[in-house]
Amino acid sequence: MALLEVKDLKVYYKTLRGCVKAVDSVSLNIEKGRALGIAGESGCGKTSMAMAILRLLPVNGKVYGGLVMLDGVDILSMDDEEFRESVRWKRISMISQGAMNALNPVHTVGEQIIEAILTHEDVTRSEAVRRGNDLLEMVGIHPGRSKDYPHEFSGGMKQRIVIAMALSCNPDIVIADEPTTALDVMVQSQILKAIGDLRNALDLSLMLITHDLSIIAQTCDDIAVMYGGKIIEYGSVVNVYGNPKHPYSIGLLKSFPNIKAEKAPIISMPGSPPDLLSPPAGCKFHPRCPLAKGICLEKEPELAKVHPDNHRVACHNTDMLKKGTDIWNQ
Amino acid sequence: MESIEIIGGRGTIGCKKVILEVENLTKHFPLRRGIKGKLASNSTSTVKAVDGVSFSIMKGEFFGVVGESGCGKTTMGRTILRLLEPTKGKIVFKNTDLIALNTGQLKKIRTKMQIIYQDPYESMNPRLDVYRIISEPLRVQRIVKNLHDAFPYIKEVLEDVNMVPPEKYMTRYPYELSGGERQRVAIARALVLKPDFIVADEPVSMLDVSTRGGILNLMLKLSRERGVAFLYITHDLATARHVCHRIAVMYLGKIVEKGPTDDLVKHPLHPYTKALIEAVLVPDPKKRGFGEVLKGEIPSPIYPPSGCRLHPRCPIARDICKEVEPKLMPVDNNRMVACYFA
Amino acid sequence: MNKYQLRVETGVMSFWKRYKGKPLGMIGLIIVIIYVFIAIFAPFLTPYSPKQILLADRIAAPLWFRYVIPKYNNAPQTVTIGFDSPLYEIKDMPVSHIIEYNYSAPKTFSLTFDCWVNAPFHSEAGFECLIKTPEGREYSLWGKSYSSDSDKQVVRIDSRDLGLKQRLGLTIFEDPASKIFSSRGDYSLIFRPNPGFGDTSTRLYISNVKLHIPGLVHGILGTDHMGSDLWTQLVYGTRISLVIGLSAAVISVAVGTAIGIICGYLGGVIDEFIMRAVDVFLAIPVLPILIILGAILGKSIWNIVILVSAFAWMNTARLVRSQTLSLRERIFIEAAKASGGSDIYIMSTHILPNVLPLVFASMVLLIPTAILTEASLSFLGFGDPRVATWGRMLHNARGFGAFTTLAWWWLVPPGLAITFLSLAFVFIGNTINEIFNPKYRERL
Structure with missing residues (x-):
């Protein structure tokens, strides 16, 4: 049984201009100790999904259906009190993009980590202090610096502190939403390395949300590519990167220049991501898809298995793709 | 007139005319202080954003400036266009010394040099529609008398940036456009005066990945077909490698390495360039591993390290690096590097 | 565009x-x-x-008080009688004008008119101005005799005038207005020649007669201290x-x-x-x-x-x-x-x-x-x-x-x-x- 199982999750936002189906029937699994990367462009619903799992959706957003099972227990039907007590932070914690700027500037970082431990767990203060120091050491910050204030740290160090806080209650799963987007490449590399090391050491499960396919390639075991609120391709990173089946995934991979390989042209997909207030009928990708045909305009494709290794794709044209033609050749 | 053989990513361009020459460009920002600090002005400390940078760009060349945030690359781009006043140095654009120009002359020469910004939403007045945004340079430069006369120019330039039919987009407001479309409008605005040189400051970093390629390819096409020279400022070596003929790597206000793109990416000489390339992640799960990156982060440009600015982080630093700053020296084949041990 | x-x-x-x-x-x-x-x-x-001032008495209450507050039930509204009678010959005298007055007593009133006499020599021309109440009492407000031609004179009579009180035989604390206009009905304003004076060739000119009895209620919101x-x-x-x-x-x-x-x-x-x-x-x-x-x-x-x-x-x-x-x-x-x-x-x-x-x-x-x-x-x-x-x-x-x-x-x-x-x-x-x-x- 998977550690975290999301089934048919639907998250809709009520806005002045109508209903936005930000997450539309998304299903995924994370096994113990595995890392799942959620890839997608802005507005594809990847952050909304994470927020729904942690019940941190803004007021106008609501879960309209689906299941989120943690170790076989449905955490969506829990009441808020129970969820806060037993799930959030204790079992599932989060590292978000802006978190490093959310550190309280008037408390020392050590104090903030200890506070997080004491809020969620029934331990003595000295125990919490000891664990706080261990955590800082684990993320590569000298415990002696726990007496320093956030402004005395650089961006990368602050992000490390945020990671330490996310780990403070020994969670089973960490959801990392664009954890390195605001950071420079070298710092990004350091942080991702730290996350990877921690994952091995603590046997953590990770859900890593990013628009950057190279981050997922470097850190995750599985990948789910989202587009317009749906998962359009799902599988192990080796399968998806090596043999992408969905035109969008293929295009996305070709949009990323690889500095360490021979130079290949960067492709660009026409158009832009769909407006979820009035999404196109049928397959949401059809207005940009070079393979779009009659059925794509009418029927939304199911996420179907195309490979015994649980590689699944939501496309009507997977047969055509098998021939290995370069569909984005411009 | 200087001539340089450019061996770029897209092959030999050949002998071309220098369009822009920057020499020892320096921009220091005085730190803001109270009245007391202003009175005792002789002891002001400054942010050394750009500190003695020299390079030249050929007609139709794509010149990349790569560096991490805070290295001064954006400030440099703006100073070259005299949107910021340089502290010292020389900027020669089309045989004209930009620093010597007065306001009127500067306004005139601005028709030949333009800029594209990182955030296409921020760079447009949200209260104006596409037509007005693009026609602004024409009106400011009195190329057209009124809004109405600008129509043929705008139609043409919108077609140039693949926004067809142009009439459909003219009346849109920036918030009604997607990120890629906004950036196309920004490029159209830069292009409408038919400039010879464009500073592109991180033009794709705010865009969705699937639309980046389109913008990059559009700029490439412009440089190839119209001979527009680009100063491409970015933190992303991977895209820089894709579009640029030559690349200069900046660290703390200085150029540490400069050379033809493929050469520089495949055989980086400076330890900083090496680390920067190592740090770029590869979208390939079969080639995993985080390369050796430099320890620590960029120091403050107010108090840059003595000697070579990289020495506190450099894996091969020796005593001399702490004391004497290495000069940017030619190595071979148009390459230059500022390191004693490269 | x-x-x-x-x-x-x-x-x-x-x-x-x-x-x-x-x-x-x-x-x-x-x-x-x-x-x-x-x-x-x-x-x-x-x-x-x-x-415009003197539209009513100073600090008059709103008119609609009459219908709402009992105290103001009969409160006087402004009554103004004016006529431009160019001239009278003595033989036409006495001249009288009817004034309808249907309210409780006012606080003040005023009367203005111009008069002059064109009299033959050695005759004693004169007249008095008086108000006759509905009960028939007469109050003489003003009187004058002429022994020769006179220039035009502007006469102003105000109820608060001490001279008037004296003429009417009132103490200074008594109020001519409330005394005279104490009842309702038809009052008359009379210009009457002196008794025993009969030379009919004398001409008496009276013009711009204006009797103003300022009301104690006025308009939508009453008046200010100037009667505005x-x-x-x-x-x-x-x-x-x-x-x-x-x-x-x-x-x-x-x-x-x-x-x-x-x-x-x-x-x-x-x-x-x-x-x-x-x-x-x-x-x-x-x-x-x-x-x-x-x-x-x-x-x-x-x-x-x-x-x-x-x-x-x-x-x-x-x-x-x-x-x-x-x-x-x-x-x-x-x-x-x-x-x-x-x-x-x-x-x-x-x-x-x-x-x-x-x-x-x-x-x-x-x-x-x-x-x-x-x-x-x-x-x-x-x-x-x-x-x-x-x-x-x-x-x-x-x-x-x-x-x-x-x-x-x-x-x-x-x-x-x-x-x-x-x-x-x-x-x-x-x-x-x-x-x-x-x-x-x-x-x-």
């Missing part, structure tokens, strides 16, 4: 669409529209002019308040915006200097300074407008400056500079339109400040004495005992008028802020 105008219109429309949804804003707007209506149609809303109509003052006061409020707000906001943009955009020494001046201006207590300057410059509406504006631009200037400071750093400003746009071009084309919503709201919010400042000045007696303003009404009310006699119909209407108008503008201003400037949303 029609397409562009269309877009602008839709901008206005979308603003209106959002404005419509705000109840407070709509209430404010409706109130202001009512005021504007009153100001425009003032001449149609009242038959009097605000400068309070409703009329209130209605015309709306004009003054709106004019002062709007013009002072427009002037001060225009000045403040210009200064704010220039300071914010150009910065440097000019900015430093003007901002210190703003600090100085802000530190000056406004009302005392306005009183002093008003005294020096003279009491006129336009002086007040200029003075109020001179002390109201600073907040706008600061607001606009801070907005400009942040706009100046926006990239589209630099983009305009990169296209070759001059400072003036950037300030007028890019910065001004972007601060306008803020300025617009602050202008609407300045109107009540200006109205209240003018009202305060007028209330303290430093307003323009020639025009009726709400502040002046309150000033008079205080000065002539409306507070002590609890003449609320004099006190309350101008107070409420100021309150509602100010409140209406505050509602509108806050609503505009709420729509244009999302930061303010939390405050409401």
Whole structure:
């Protein structure tokens, strides 16, 4: 049984201009100790999904259906009190993009980590202090610096502190939403390395949300590519990167220049991501898809298995793709 | 007139005319202080954003400036266009010394040099529609008398940036456009005066990945077909490698390495360039591993390290690096590097 | 270019669409529209002019009190009899005019007429003027004999005149008006020649006869201490308040915006200097300074407008400056500079339109400040004495005992008028802020 199982999750936002189906029937699994990367462009619903799992959706957003099972227990039907007590932070914690700027500037970082431990767990203060120091050491910050204030740290160090806080209650799963987007490449590399090391050491499960396919390639075991609120391709990173089946995934991979390989042209997909207030009928990708045909305009494709290794794709044209033609050749 | 053989990513361009020459460009920002600090002005400390940078760009060349945030690359781009006043140095654009120009002359020469910004939403007045945004340079430069006369120019330039039919987009407001479309409008605005040189400051970093390629390819096409020279400022070596003929790597206000793109990416000489390339992640799960990156982060440009600015982080630093700053020296084949041990 | 105008219109429309949804804003707007209506149609809303006096007795109560408050059931309304009788020959005498009087006794009355005599020599011509009550009692108000031709004489008889009381044989504490007009019915005003005087060739000229019995109830809101109509003052006061409020707000906001943009955009020494001046201006207590300057410059509406504006631009200037400071750093400003746009071009084309919503709201919010400042000045007696303003009404009310006699119909209407108008503008201003400037949303 998977550690975290999301089934048919639907998250809709009520806005002045109508209903936005930000997450539309998304299903995924994370096994113990595995890392799942959620890839997608802005507005594809990847952050909304994470927020729904942690019940941190803004007021106008609501879960309209689906299941989120943690170790076989449905955490969506829990009441808020129970969820806060037993799930959030204790079992599932989060590292978000802006978190490093959310550190309280008037408390020392050590104090903030200890506070997080004491809020969620029934331990003595000295125990919490000891664990706080261990955590800082684990993320590569000298415990002696726990007496320093956030402004005395650089961006990368602050992000490390945020990671330490996310780990403070020994969670089973960490959801990392664009954890390195605001950071420079070298710092990004350091942080991702730290996350990877921690994952091995603590046997953590990770859900890593990013628009950057190279981050997922470097850190995750599985990948789910989202587009317009749906998962359009799902599988192990080796399968998806090596043999992408969905035109969008293929295009996305070709949009990323690889500095360490021979130079290949960067492709660009026409158009832009769909407006979820009035999404196109049928397959949401059809207005940009070079393979779009009659059925794509009418029927939304199911996420179907195309490979015994649980590689699944939501496309009507997977047969055509098998021939290995370069569909984005411009 | 200087001539340089450019061996770029897209092959030999050949002998071309220098369009822009920057020499020892320096921009220091005085730190803001109270009245007391202003009175005792002789002891002001400054942010050394750009500190003695020299390079030249050929007609139709794509010149990349790569560096991490805070290295001064954006400030440099703006100073070259005299949107910021340089502290010292020389900027020669089309045989004209930009620093010597007065306001009127500067306004005139601005028709030949333009800029594209990182955030296409921020760079447009949200209260104006596409037509007005693009026609602004024409009106400011009195190329057209009124809004109405600008129509043929705008139609043409919108077609140039693949926004067809142009009439459909003219009346849109920036918030009604997607990120890629906004950036196309920004490029159209830069292009409408038919400039010879464009500073592109991180033009794709705010865009969705699937639309980046389109913008990059559009700029490439412009440089190839119209001979527009680009100063491409970015933190992303991977895209820089894709579009640029030559690349200069900046660290703390200085150029540490400069050379033809493929050469520089495949055989980086400076330890900083090496680390920067190592740090770029590869979208390939079969080639995993985080390369050796430099320890620590960029120091403050107010108090840059003595000697070579990289020495506190450099894996091969020796005593001399702490004391004497290495000069940017030619190595071979148009390459230059500022390191004693490269 | 029609397409562009269309877009602008839709901008206005979308603003209106959002404005419509705000109840407070709509209430404010409706109130202001009512005021504007009153100001425009003032001449149609009242038959009097605000400068007309003696329309009724001083501090008369509203007319409708007669129907509401028993005490005022029979309270007199103003009765005025006037005729231009050019001349009488003695043989026509006595001349009498019937006056219908159906109220309880008035407090005062007055009679004026011109008379002169064209008499042959050595004759004794003369006449007296008297009022005959319905019961038949006669009160002689005036009399005169002539021994020769006389020049035209203007006769004024006032019931409060001590001479009249003496003539009627009353003590100084008795009141001729209430004595004479004590009952209801038809009174007669009679001009009668002296008895035993019969030379018919004598000519007596009497003209411009006017008997005025000022009422104790009058109009919608009664009268002030001069017998001037309070409703009329209130209605015309709306004009003054709106004019002062709007013009002072427009002037001060225009000045403040210009200064704010220039300071914010150009910065440097000019900015430093003007901002210190703003600090100085802000530190000056406004009302005392306005009183002093008003005294020096003279009491006129336009002086007040200029003075109020001179002390109201600073907040706008600061607001606009801070907005400009942040706009100046926006990239589209630099983009305009990169296209070759001059400072003036950037300030007028890019910065001004972007601060306008803020300025617009602050202008609407300045109107009540200006109205209240003018009202305060007028209330303290430093307003323009020639025009009726709400502040002046309150000033008079205080000065002539409306507070002590609890003449609320004099006190309350101008107070409420100021309150509602100010409140209406505050509602509108806050609503505009709420729509244009999302930061303010939390405050409401």
